[in-house]
Each structure stands twice: as C-alpha cells, then as structure tokens.
Amino acid sequence: MSDSKIRNMDDFASVSGISRPTISKYFNDADSVRKSTRERIEKALARYDYQPNFYAMNQNRRLTKNVGIVIPYMSDPFFAEIARNVENHVIAAGFRPIVLGSQGNPEQEIENLNNLRLIKPAGVLLAPLGRMSDSERIAAFCADVPTVLFDANIENVGEAFIGSDNEQSIGLIVEYLCRTGEPPAFFEMRKPTNPNALKRRNAYVRSMERSGHKPHLIQVEGEGWDFEEIGFREGSRVLADRTLPTDTILCSNDRLAIGLLSAAYQLGMPVGLGENCTLRIAGHDDHPFSRYTCPTLTTVSQDYTSIAKKSAETLFSLIETEQRAQSRETTLFDGRLVMRGSA
Amino acid sequence: MSDSKIRNMDDFASVSGISRPTISKYFNDADSVRKSTRERIEKALARYDYQPNFYAMNQNRRLTKNVGIVIPYMSDPFFAEIARNVENHVIAAGFRPIVLGSQGNPEQEIENLNNLRLIKPAGVLLAPLGRMSDSERIAAFCADVPTVLFDANIENVGEAFIGSDNEQSIGLIVEYLCRTGEPPAFFEMRKPTNPNALKRRNAYVRSMERSGHKPHLIQVEGEGWDFEEIGFREGSRVLADRTLPTDTILCSNDRLAIGLLSAAYQLGMPVGLGENCTLRIAGHDDHPFSRYTCPTLTTVSQDYTSIAKKSAETLFSLIETEQRAQSRETTLFDGRLVMRGSA
DNA sequence: ATCATATATTTACGCGCGTAAATTATTAAT
DNA sequence: ATTAATAATTTACGCGCGTAAATATATGAT
Structure with missing residues (x-):
C-alpha cells in the first residue's frame, strides 16, 4: 500500500501504468476503454483513492454531465x-x-x-x-x-x-370549503414574495365567482420570506378585529397558515371541524410541517x-x-x- | 456601448487598455494598483460586466480568500x-x-x-x-x-x-422545570442522529441527580433526520400508554418537541401551564419554529x-x-x- | 502468420487564470 | 532636470485537466 500522495491525473497515470489521456477518457466514460485497461485502472483506483479535479475537468470541455x-x-x-x-x-x-x-x-x-x-x-x-x-x-x-x-x-x-395548475388546485379547495361550510376568505400578503401568489389570488377570485360567492381578500403587510411570522402577526390582528365576514380562511400558502393557526390558538379560537370550533383554516402546498400543526392543516398538495x-x-x-x-x-x-x- | 462579449481576463485587459497581470492584481486586491489605474479598470468594469472565473482563479493560487x-x-x-x-x-x-x-x-x-x-x-x-x-x-x-x-x-x-455548554443549558431548564412543577423525564432517540444528543442526555442525568431526583429516560426508536415525525409517532405511543411517572417532558431538541406537541394535541391532552393542562413539554435549541407551536414552546436558546x-x-x-x-x-x-x- | 480493425500512447495545444522575474514607464522628491 | 522609488508591462511558465492528430500496439478474424 504505497500511498504516496496522488496529486493529479499525471501522478495517477504513472502509478497505474497507463497514459494520462486514456485515464481521462476512462473518467469521461468508463466503457470507452478496453476491458482489460479498465480493470487495470480500477485496480489502481482501489489502491490510490484518486479523484479528478472537478473544476479543472470542466475547464476545457465541450460537453459536461x-x-x-x-x-x-x-x-x-x-x-x-x-x-x-x-x-x-x-x-x-x-x-x-x-x-x-x-x-x-x-x-x-x-x-x-x-x-x-x-x-x-x-x-x-x-x-x-x-x-x-x-x-x-x-x-x-x-x-x-x-x-x-x-x-x-x-x-x-x-x-x-x-x-402546478393553480387554477385547478385553488378551485379544488375553494369548492371543498364552500361545499362543507362557509365560503372562504383569502389570506395573503399584499405584496407577495413567493412565486405563485398572484396566480392563486386570481384563481381564488374566479373560483368564488364561479360558485356565486363574493370573494374576500385579506391582504396583509409584510415583506421577505418569514411567512410564519407574517401569518402570525397579521393574523393575530385580523382575528382580533373579528370583522371577518366568514369563519373560513384559505391561506395563499401553508407557511402563512402555520402562523395563522398559531395566532388563532393564542387567541383561544378553536380551529377545525369540531362542534365548538369557530374557525376553519386551510393552506396550499402540503408543507412538510403541515402534518404537525395543531390541528393538522388541511391543504392541497402539489404533485x-x-x-x-x-x-x-x-x-x-x-x-x-x-x-x-x-x-x-x-x-x-x-x-x-x-x-x-x-x- | 460596444458590448462585444468579454470571455476572459485577456479580453478584458484589451478593452480596458491595461495588461492582464495588472488586472489580475486588481482583482486580488483593488488597492494594490495605482489609483489612476484602478479608476480606469473600474470604468471599464462598469461598461463590460466582466467577472473573473472563480474556479480558474483558485487553480494556481497560494492563498485564497x-x-x-x-x-x-x-x-x-x-x-x-x-x-x-x-x-x-x-x-x-x-x-x-x-x-x-x-x-x-x-x-x-x-x-x-x-x-x-x-x-x-x-x-x-x-x-x-x-x-x-x-x-x-x-x-x-x-x-x-x-x-x-x-x-x-x-x-x-x-x-x-x-x-454550547450543554451541561449548563440542560441544567438550566431542568432546574426551572423542577422548581416550577414535577421533575422532567427526558425524551430522546435511543440512537440519536443529531450531534449533541449524548451530551444532553448525560447532562440531564447529572442535573437530575444533583437536585435529588431520579432521572427517567424515554428512549424511542427511529433513525434519520425526520425528528418531528419521530417525536410525533413515538410520542403518540408513549403518551397513549400513560405510564409516565411525571407530567413533564424535556425533549432532547425542539424538533422532537414539535412532534410531541402535535401528538399531545391529537390525544386531547392540553399542554402548558393552565389549570386544565395535564402535560408540560420543553425543548432545546430555540428552533425558529418553536415560536409558532401550539402552545408556544418553552426551550433554551443557544447563543x-x-x-x-x-x-x-x-x-x-x-x-x-x-x-x-x-x-x-x-x-x-x-x-x-x-x-x-x-x- | 497476415491483415484489418480497434484501442492505447505520444505529442502538443488549449482552458482562464496566478505568479515570478526582468524590463520599462511613471511618480514624487530633491 | 535629475534621481530614487514605485508601479505597470512584458514574457514566460504553471495549475489540472480536455482533446485532437499522428503514431504505435494489441486484438481478433482469416
């Protein structure tokens, strides 16, 4: 096990007894060299754990992987x-x-x-x-x-x-919410930072109108990506106001919903489908965390x-x-x- | 605005009328060239948005930043x-x-x-x-x-x-929990994947013994990094068993605690300090999410x-x-x- | 054994840049 | 204007590898 440091492809070519261009060819496509050669290379590879320099590799290459x-x-x-x-x-x-x-x-x-x-x-x-x-x-x-x-x-x-087809997915959950209770208001950032927000807003409005309900947008302030914090802060305010025309809120995404759920909890407003619940909250995306909220979050998962x-x-x-x-x-x-x- | 493509430092040296080695020196340390030269370079830089190739830069360098x-x-x-x-x-x-x-x-x-x-x-x-x-x-x-x-x-x-001084931080929260209610059991993975878990386990045991209480380890099964899921699944089992000698659980980290909180919620066991609460749960780390759990998570924040x-x-x-x-x-x-x- | 073919080697250059040494130009001080 | 110090340029090579062309060798079929 003579493990003298292999510093580059030249060194490795020396110890393996094969020319550098052939080694290069092998690393580019192991099957492009003769089987016996390949075996010799791989035997050497097992002894000296050489690995070509990724960045030097890409320096003068036509096609990369x-x-x-x-x-x-x-x-x-x-x-x-x-x-x-x-x-x-x-x-x-x-x-x-x-x-x-x-x-x-x-x-x-x-x-x-x-x-x-x-x-x-x-x-x-x-x-x-x-x-x-x-x-x-x-x-x-x-x-x-x-x-x-x-x-x-x-x-x-x-x-x-x-x-994702936001039109379809938002339509799906709006329809579900309307069918099982009061039609939802839509909770979102006034100036949303996440990508699909505007599509979802429009999908919500259209979907509500289609089923003959008046859309209600709750557009809250806030910037950046700290959606839970925005959902919580602004959600607390909105819920405390008690001026909502509905007991059902659809959030533009799950992270806002997570913040909103927390706000509802702290205001002592039970969320869910139970008898004593005064609020329903839904999200969008099936965020990995939405399984662990209290209560667990009804949402629509993207494929x-x-x-x-x-x-x-x-x-x-x-x-x-x-x-x-x-x-x-x-x-x-x-x-x-x-x-x-x-x- | 002759925006003929600048492909490398040579090209940029040509259009800026300064030799390549000097350009190289400038990029290595802008203050190492004469002020007038620097200004000429920066003027050219404003017109042609050239940027040296990061990887080629590091290829033959003694010291990097x-x-x-x-x-x-x-x-x-x-x-x-x-x-x-x-x-x-x-x-x-x-x-x-x-x-x-x-x-x-x-x-x-x-x-x-x-x-x-x-x-x-x-x-x-x-x-x-x-x-x-x-x-x-x-x-x-x-x-x-x-x-x-x-x-x-x-x-x-x-x-x-x-x-972090796990000995101190775990001691801190154990002391707090003992002072304000029943001494805590310690909820953790039997074979923890996260780094400081063993230190925390030992700190818990010592801390309990120091205050004259018998340590109680809840060591649950589970592998990988999906801590919330482990906390929830195993937590549900443990809580449903109702064999705990205490109503207070200290989790090895916040992510386990988040899963456990969710389990408690679903089992209808109110968590917190209120009159009707049957359980106290604490975590460790002050995970960004611990502000939004229901109830919010008492924990110890690392500095x-x-x-x-x-x-x-x-x-x-x-x-x-x-x-x-x-x-x-x-x-x-x-x-x-x-x-x-x-x- | 002979030959055509497939594969490996040699040689040489390129990628985009760092760096060192020798040379030339510029600056600041006298 | 002269000089010494400072900074820029030229030249040349190196990093670790890809790649192409010419050459040499090995392989398999006849």
Whole structure:
C-alpha cells in the first residue's frame, strides 16, 4: 500500500501504468476503454483513492454531465423537498446535480446562474423567484444554456415550464370549503414574495365567482420570506378585529397558515371541524410541517413527483437532441386535496 | 456601448487598455494598483460586466480568500440560521464564504470537504455530523487546512471548538422545570442522529441527580433526520400508554418537541401551564419554529450570535498568523432560558 | 502468420487564470 | 532636470485537466 500522495491525473497515470489521456477518457466514460485497461485502472483506483479535479475537468470541455438546479430558498422545506426529488432524477439519468439556493434574493439568483456557467452545465433546472427575478438576465442565460423552468413561470423564458395548475388546485379547495361550510376568505400578503401568489389570488377570485360567492381578500403587510411570522402577526390582528365576514380562511400558502393557526390558538379560537370550533383554516402546498400543526392543516398538495419527473425528462431530451425546443411547452399538474383537521 | 462579449481576463485587459497581470492584481486586491489605474479598470468594469472565473482563479493560487462553511443539514432551520450568522462574519472580514450542507450523510460530509479542497480555502468552519462523522478523514483534512469546529465537537480534531455548554443549558431548564412543577423525564432517540444528543442526555442525568431526583429516560426508536415525525409517532405511543411517572417532558431538541406537541394535541391532552393542562413539554435549541407551536414552546436558546462570532474570529486569527494553534482551545457559551407557553 | 480493425500512447495545444522575474514607464522628491 | 522609488508591462511558465492528430500496439478474424 504505497500511498504516496496522488496529486493529479499525471501522478495517477504513472502509478497505474497507463497514459494520462486514456485515464481521462476512462473518467469521461468508463466503457470507452478496453476491458482489460479498465480493470487495470480500477485496480489502481482501489489502491490510490484518486479523484479528478472537478473544476479543472470542466475547464476545457465541450460537453459536461453537470446539471444545475436552482431554487428560490434553500431552507424552505417545500423547496428543499422538490429539489431533492429533482436531484434524484438527475442522478438516475447519469448526470451530476449541483443544487443552489437563491435565498430569496434576485441578485443571488443571477449569481447562481453565473456560477453555474463556470462549470459549463449541460442544462439547468430553474425554479425562479418569480416576479422579483431579473427576467432579462435570466433570459440571457437561457439563450446560452438549455434551461427548463419549474414551479414558477416567467413568460417566454426557458425551453419549457412545468408547474402546478393553480387554477385547478385553488378551485379544488375553494369548492371543498364552500361545499362543507362557509365560503372562504383569502389570506395573503399584499405584496407577495413567493412565486405563485398572484396566480392563486386570481384563481381564488374566479373560483368564488364561479360558485356565486363574493370573494374576500385579506391582504396583509409584510415583506421577505418569514411567512410564519407574517401569518402570525397579521393574523393575530385580523382575528382580533373579528370583522371577518366568514369563519373560513384559505391561506395563499401553508407557511402563512402555520402562523395563522398559531395566532388563532393564542387567541383561544378553536380551529377545525369540531362542534365548538369557530374557525376553519386551510393552506396550499402540503408543507412538510403541515402534518404537525395543531390541528393538522388541511391543504392541497402539489404533485412534487410528477413535476420533478417531467422537468427532468424535458431537460434530458433537450440535452440529448442537442437542439432547442421548437415551441415552448407548458405542463401543469393537478393538485390533490389533503384533508386534515383544520378545515 | 460596444458590448462585444468579454470571455476572459485577456479580453478584458484589451478593452480596458491595461495588461492582464495588472488586472489580475486588481482583482486580488483593488488597492494594490495605482489609483489612476484602478479608476480606469473600474470604468471599464462598469461598461463590460466582466467577472473573473472563480474556479480558474483558485487553480494556481497560494492563498485564497475562500472560507468553507459546512453544516450537517441544510434544510434544518436551526443549522440554516447559524450558518447564516457565520456567513455574515466571513463576509464582513473580507472573505468569501462557501456554504455546504452534508444532508445528514457522513460520505457527503467528506465529499464536501474534498470539494472545498479544490478551491483551496484559506480555512474552514465545520459543524460536523458528530458521532456519525468519519472522524479519521476529517482529521486528515484538518491536517491540511486550518479548520475550526463548531456546534459539535470531535475530540482533538481541528484547531479549536466553539459550542454550547450543554451541561449548563440542560441544567438550566431542568432546574426551572423542577422548581416550577414535577421533575422532567427526558425524551430522546435511543440512537440519536443529531450531534449533541449524548451530551444532553448525560447532562440531564447529572442535573437530575444533583437536585435529588431520579432521572427517567424515554428512549424511542427511529433513525434519520425526520425528528418531528419521530417525536410525533413515538410520542403518540408513549403518551397513549400513560405510564409516565411525571407530567413533564424535556425533549432532547425542539424538533422532537414539535412532534410531541402535535401528538399531545391529537390525544386531547392540553399542554402548558393552565389549570386544565395535564402535560408540560420543553425543548432545546430555540428552533425558529418553536415560536409558532401550539402552545408556544418553552426551550433554551443557544447563543447563536456568540458561537458564530467566536468561531469566525478564531479562524481568522489562525489564517492571519499563518500558523496552527499551539493548543486546541474549547469555548462553550451559555444557553438562555426561553419561557413560553408549553412549560 | 497476415491483415484489418480497434484501442492505447505520444505529442502538443488549449482552458482562464496566478505568479515570478526582468524590463520599462511613471511618480514624487530633491 | 535629475534621481530614487514605485508601479505597470512584458514574457514566460504553471495549475489540472480536455482533446485532437499522428503514431504505435494489441486484438481478433482469416
């Protein structure tokens, strides 16, 4: 076990007795070298745990196996979950995923794309910040790198968009709420920071009108990504006012709902379907946490799995055909009602 | 505005009329060039938005301004928060932070360190997975790169350790609980995955014995990082059994407590300090979410700020002196009791 | 054994940048 | 104006790897 430090591919070529270009070829595609050669390389690999320098690799390469995945917020469990899903597809297809979070910051989002450029990705899966995004620079990026948008759309940017059908999913829960009790008011931020908020607002309004009810928007103040805090603070105020025309509140997303549930609890307003309950609260997204709220949160889950799968597959076919999409396709998946305790 | 694409430093040197080595020097330290030169460069920079290739930069460099930050789990809000704190200090000191999460996976943790190696970091701030960590390979890394451990200790690895005094913080809350009601049982995973769990268990036992009470450990099954789910599932079982010798439960961390609170709620067992409450539940860490549980979670907060600051400063002084620490220092900060509604 | 074919090696250059040494230009002080 | 100090430029090489072309070797079929 002569473990003299292997510092680069040249060193490894020496100890394995094979030329560097062949080693390079092996790492690019293990099956592109003769079987006997491959075995010799792998035997050497087992003794000296050499690994090519990832960044040097990408420096002078035509095609790479790198796929960038960019999400709006790393520590939001909703995005973390969908990113994990996408990542698995990318790995399964033999690509190397690089996941980056934009921390709610449009500049960070552009910086992420610029950083991805440096490793010459074969393609990128981008869940943009949405309205806040610097769509011009994102479009410029998409012109150079095959990019598929998911979760949030930016019109005419990227080769395709895959997301949820907010019209359907909001319609679903509005219909459910109307059918089982009073029609819901819609709780949201006046100037929402998260991507699909405006779509959901409009979907709510239309859905209410369709079933002959008057929409009621509760638009609260607040900025940034601390949605629970906003839901709690503004929710406390709204609930304490007791000026709501309904006992049912549909929140634009689960994180607002979580804050609102906490507010209701502290005001001693029992939430749920029980006899003594004075309030029903519903959310949207099936946030990982919504299983543990008190009461558990009735919500509508996005079809993570399908969105992740379709996004990845769309990108792969773009990469394989090595050409841009003729037309920009939009795919929307249906949400699924998740009935729990809160409504 | 002749925006012919600037592809590299050579191109930028041409359009700015300054030699490439000088440009390189400028990017390395803007004050190292003459003021008039600097202004010419910055004028050109404003017109052509060139930015040096980060990875090529680090390829043949002696010293870099990169500082790696590695945390056990990216999407755990607790770690996300402390990482954000550390990151700010790193930026303020003029370094460039690179944050990586190990996703609870020891191999990923090693891979993160290996990836950091490639960008030749000036130093690394590492919050290790703890017991699960491949401490041998981490030690090997620390031998090459100045590394400061925080949050979780690995004996004799790294130049220093900065964390919380679990003995103190657990003692604090045990004392509080004992003083204000029945002495607590300790709710934890039999084989804990998170770093400080064993320290906390021992601290609990000692603290109970010190105040003359018999410790009672509730050690539940479960693996992985889905603590809320474990807290809920096992908590439901434990609470339904009604075999607890006490009405007070101290959880090893807030995430377990969140699951347990949910279990109690669903079993109709009111938690808190009210007359009709049959249970008190407390946690540890002051998880960002513990403000929104029902009832809000009484816990003990770690001194994020101080830990982040001291960790960063320790690393900076190591980097500046360009030498290893004579002795491995350990700094522990006190926790602070956060009294809320649950206990 | 002979030959065509597949595979490996050699050689040489490129990626985008850091860095060192020698040279030249600029600045500030005399 | 002269000089010494400072800063910029030129030149040249290196980092760790990809890649292409020419050459050499191994393989398998005849």
